[in-house]
Amino acid sequence: MAKAFPSTIIALLSMIFICSSAFADSGNSPFIVAHKRVSLSKLNSDLERVSVSIDIYNAGSLTVYDVTLTDDSWAEEVFDSVIGNTSKTWERLDSGSLVSHSFELESKVKTVYYGAPALITYRIPTKLKLQRLLVKYGSHISVALLIILFAQSRRLRSPPPPPANSKMITIPYLTALTTYFSYGLLFAFGQLRDFFRKILDWWSKSNLQGYAPICLGLEDFYIRRLYLRIQDCFNRPISSSPDAWFDVVERISNDNNKTLKRTTRVTRCLNLGSYNYLGFAAADEYCTPRVIESLKKFYSSTCSTRVDGGTTTLHAELEECVANFVGKPAAVVFGMGYVTNSAILPVLMGKGSLIISDSLNHNSIVNGARGSGATIRVFQHNTPSHLEKVLREQIAEGQPRTHRPWKKIIVVVEGIYSMEGELCKLPEIVSICKKYKAYVYLDEAHSIGAVGKTGRGVCELLGVDTADVDIMMGTFTKSFGSCGGYIAGSKELIQYLKYTCPAHLYATSISPPAAQQIISSIKVILGEDGSSRGAQKLAKIRENSNFFRSELQKMGFEVLGDNDSPVMPIMLYNPAKIPAFSRECLRRNVAVVTVAFPATPLLLARARICISAAHTREDLVKALEVISSVGDLVGIKYFPAEPKKQQLEGDRVKLE
Amino acid sequence: MANLYVRAVMPTDLNRNTEWFTYPGVWTTYILILFFSWLVVLSVFGCSPGIAWTVVHLSHFVVTYQFFHWKKGTPFADDQGIYNRLTWWEQIDNGKQLTRNRKFLTVVPVVLYLIASHTTDYQHPMLFFNTLAVFVLVVAKFPHMHKVRIFGINADQ
Numbered sequence: 001m002a003k004a005f006p007s008t009i010i011a012l013l014s015m016i017f018i019c020s021s022a023f024a025d026s027g028n029s030p031f032i033v034a035h036k037r038v039s040l041s042k043l044n045s046d047l048e049r050v051s052v053s054i055d056i057y058n059a060g061s062l063t064v065y066d067v068t069l070t071d072d073s074w075a076e077e078v079f080d081s082v083i084g085n086t087s088k089t090w091e092r093l094d095s096g097s098l099v100s101h102s103f104e105l106e107s108k109v110k111t112v113y114y115g116a117p118a119l120i121t122y123r124i125p126t127k128l129k130l131q132r133l134l135v136k137y138g139s140h141i142s143v144a145l146l147i148i149l150f151a152q153s154r155r156l157r158s159p160p161p162p163p164a165n166s167k168m169i170t171i172p173y174l175t176a177l178t179t180y181f182s183y184g185l186l187f188a189f190g191q192l193r194d195f196f197r198k199i200l201d202w203w204s205k206s207n208l209q210g211y212a213p214i215c216l217g218l219e220d221f222y223i224r225r226l227y228l229r230i231q232d233c234f235n236r237p238i239s240s241s242p243d244a245w246f247d248v249v250e251r252i253s254n255d256n257n258k259t260l261k262r263t264t265r266v267t268r269c270l271n272l273g274s275y276n277y278l279g280f281a282a283a284d285e286y287c288t289p290r291v292i293e294s295l296k297k298f299y300s301s302t303c304s305t306r307v308d309g310g311t312t313t314l315h316a317e318l319e320e321c322v323a324n325f326v327g328k329p330a331a332v333v334f335g336m337g338y339v340t341n342s343a344i345l346p347v348l349m350g351k352g353s354l355i356i357s358d359s360l361n362h363n364s365i366v367n368g369a370r371g372s373g374a375t376i377r378v379f380q381h382n383t384p385s386h387l388e389k390v391l392r393e394q395i396a397e398g399q400p401r402t403h404r405p406w407k408k409i410i411v412v413v414e415g416i417y418s419m420e421g422e423l424c425k426l427p428e429i430v431s432i433c434k435k436y437k438a439y440v441y442l443d444e445a446h447s448i449g450a451v452g453k454t455g456r457g458v459c460e461l462l463g464v465d466t467a468d469v470d471i472m473m474g475t476f477t478k479s480f481g482s483c484g485g486y487i488a489g490s491k492e493l494i495q496y497l498k499y500t501c502p503a504h505l506y507a508t509s510i511s512p513p514a515a516q517q518i519i520s521s522i523k524v525i526l527g528e529d530g531s532s533r534g535a536q537k538l539a540k541i542r543e544n545s546n547f548f549r550s551e552l553q554k555m556g557f558e559v560l561g562d563n564d565s566p567v568m569p570i571m572l573y574n575p576a577k578i579p580a581f582s583r584e585c586l587r588r589n590v591a592v593v594t595v596a597f598p599a600t601p602l603l604l605a606r607a608r609i610c611i612s613a614a615h616t617r618e619d620l621v622k623a624l625e626v627i628s629s630v631g632d633l634v635g636i637k638y639f640p641a642e643p644k645k646q647q648l649e650g651d652r653v654k655l656e
Numbered sequence: 657m658a659n660l661y662v663r664a665v666m667p668t669d670l671n672r673n674t675e676w677f678t679y680p681g682v683w684t685t686y687i688l689i690l691f692f693s694w695l696v697v698l699s700v701f702g703c704s705p706g707i708a709w710t711v712v713h714l715s716h717f718v719v720t721y722q723f724f725h726w727k728k729g730t731p732f733a734d735d736q737g738i739y740n741r742l743t744w745w746e747q748i749d750n751g752k753q754l755t756r757n758r759k760f761l762t763v764v765p766v767v768l769y770l771i772a773s774h775t776t777d778y779q780h781p782m783l784f785f786n787t788l789a790v791f792v793l794v795v796a797k798f799p800h801m802h803k804v805r806i807f808g809i810n811a812d813q
Contacts, residue, residue, distance in 0.1 A: 012684075012687065015691070169663070169664045170661045170662070170663055170664075171661065171662055171663075171664050171680070171681075172660065172661055172662075173660040173661065173662050173680070173681060174660070176662065176664075176679065176680060176681035176685075177681050177684060177685050177688065180676075180681060180682060180685040181685060181689070183676075184685075184689065215733070216729065216737065216740060218727060218729055218730070218731045219729060219730070219731070219732070219733045219737070220732075220733065221731035221732075222731045222732040223732070223733075359666055359667070359668045359670070360666060363734075366670070378668045378670055379668065380665070380666060380667075380668050381666040386668075597672070597676075598672040598732050598734055601666070601672075601675060601676065601679070602672075602675075602676030602679070603664065603676060603679050604664070
């Protein structure tokens with residue numbers, strides 16, 4: 001912001017000068033009219049008596065001051081002044097008023113005399129002098145300022161695209177301004193429509209007298225006025241398994257997107273939105289037969305909670321399998337990933353404890369933290385130095401009012417942040433937590449199974465010992481093609497959780513076929529099924545992600561995320577580009593997921609692409625072509641594109 | 657304008673309703689919107705610049721009072737109503753007083769008042785309305801007025 005600030009000032013000043021010179025009140029100007037009457041009368045002595053009378057009238061719209069009339073055209077040798085003075089001064093002359101002055105002279109000699117006009121001077125106030133100067137020179141000054149601005153901006157013209165590990169997002173300044181303006185306009189229109197709706201509703205009676213309203217105040221404003229307009233870009237139903245290609249059901253709307261109806265038509269689209277990192281979402285030659293077997297043996301549901309009758313041999317095997325895979329002594333498994341976070345955090349932390357969470361943590365963590373009753377502090381996203389600052393401040397201050405020391409401090413971070421595609425700076429954060437004796441809670445929802453040499457997540461990738469991370473959490477939805485979540489930690493911790501966690505005591509246990517799917521997919525990843533498909537899948541997803549990300553960056557898109565991360569958000573910024581990008585891609589049979597406010601910050605709307613090991617090279621090339629053409633149409637190539645090195649032989653262009 | 661880039665640092669504000677105000681470009685957009693609305697008023701009404709600035713000042717007063725100091729809560733239901741008793745002004749910067757954003761937002765109506773009164777040559781009745789508007793706005797933004805509801809106006813049941 002510091003760099004753009006002086007340029008902003010210059011731009012503003014130049015616009016002020018342009019407009020002031022165009023609009024300044026140049027209607028006010030003085031206009032003085034003078035009328036001089038000279039009359040001659042002959043005297044007895046054959047000499048002439050000249051009587052001069054001068055009227056000064058201010059015909060303009062401005063008052064003038066210090067009006068001085070000087071009539072020096074009558075030479076001293078020829079004329080004698082008889083009555084009056086040849087010069088006079090008036091202090092002010094209002095607009096539309098008249099002053100007059102007369103004097104008489106007598107000629108001394110008899111000559112032919114030619115007079116000259118009198119001189120009238122006046123003064124206008126300083127404020128108006130400045131204004132007229134501004135009008136006169138304002139355009140010159142503004143042109144000069146614009147040249148300076150242009151010269152300065154040439155220096156900053158095209159920065160190189162930021163390195164993939166930068167933690168700040170680079171926004172073109174004009175895009176930021178237009179995005180604020182677009183949201184302001186949408187907000188204003190929404191308020192206008194609400195206003196008219198209130199008037200219309202006041203006229204029509206309602207039969208709900210005495211009932212309290214469901215939504216207080218403005219609560220549903222965003223949904224009604226912004227989200228419903230582009231509702232066809234979200235919640236699209238699909239009618240096949242979420243493999244690399246899938247069937248998207250078409251929907252139509254008769255009332256401008258307020259309600260959508262499903263039709264029976266489907267379109268076969270390329271799937272760039274599912275969290276199908278290792279390709280287990282569709283039928284797999286090792287997993288699917290075993291899942292069907294377990295379905296035949298245990299059927300689809302345990303119909304009970306874990307403590308009552310819902311623990312089968314599959315569940316015990318699954319927990320052991322997960323603990324081994326992740327590298328911890330023990331693990332506990334729950335039926336739903338979101339519930340894992342929101343039910344565990346209240347059990348671990350209570351009143352008098354401190355939860356320090358990353359500012360971009362997932363909603364499940366925020367919910368769990370709020371439900372726990374502990375004090376929550378937030379540190380700047382992925383900034384270990386700010387984490388240290390917050391830790392030091394909080395440890396020194398203690399609990400909010402009593403200033404007693406905290407009972408427990410836990411730091412919650414995620415392995416891969418799903419909206420940024422960024423990896424967590426785990427080594428630094430773990431070392432800081434060790435220094436200040438805080439616990440570390442790592443949410444590996446997106447990274448387990450997808451990164452690391454053998455797929456064991458960010459700890460393996462970044463070289464952090466799993467014994468240093470106190471609680472490791474993850475979900476099975478993303479890389480394992482199933483559902484559910486797990487918590488892995490020390491034996492004592494897991495034992496305690498099994499006694500106290502409500503998700504274990506009261507919620508139904510994970511469905512047996514889903515558990516079998518997880519066990520089988522872990523076996524495939526580790527190579528225990530006797531083939532090398534696991535290693536191949538891991539290599540494929542790494543290769544696919546790196547290829548796709550580098551190609552997109554070369555085309556000039558702003559892509560977030562680190563190398564090796566299969567999640568890549570493409571920045572859209574403007575609210576109008578969200579439905580444009582989504583609909584145009586669907587028209588070309590590519591299905592993408594777009595994310596807007598309030599899941600992301602207001603300015604930073606994006607389209608999030610998830611690469612899978614099931615995507616072939618042709619799929620990726622087709623996706624790149626479609627995204628490139630839609631990007632040109634919608635205008636989201638914010639960075640300059642690198643020139644492609646084309647090979648002249650053959651008709652296919654080899655992308656380098 | 658050529659391509660100027662700015663870096664956006666993620667703020668630590670959890671309140672989605674107010675954290676958009678900490679990103680770069682907001683102040684400039686605010687000033688530009690005021691300036692362009694002055695141009696629009698001038699072109700539509702064809703009045704003198706002083707009257708146009710007075711119109712802009714008074715409509716700015718109405719709009720900002722309504723959205724900053726009257727409407728309470730947030731326009732979405734995700735935060736489960738923890739801000740339902742706070743106006744937008746009380747929510748920004750997590751309730752911390754005298755931050756840069758708050759100082760900027762206090763200065764803008766005062767500057768608008770000075771421009772409006774200067775260009776109308778301090779004549780009545782425009783001066784009276786302008787002064788009233790700026791007085792109400794500036795008092796509403798005092799740190800002492802945080803969460804204060806005078807005479808129960810705009811308080812909850």
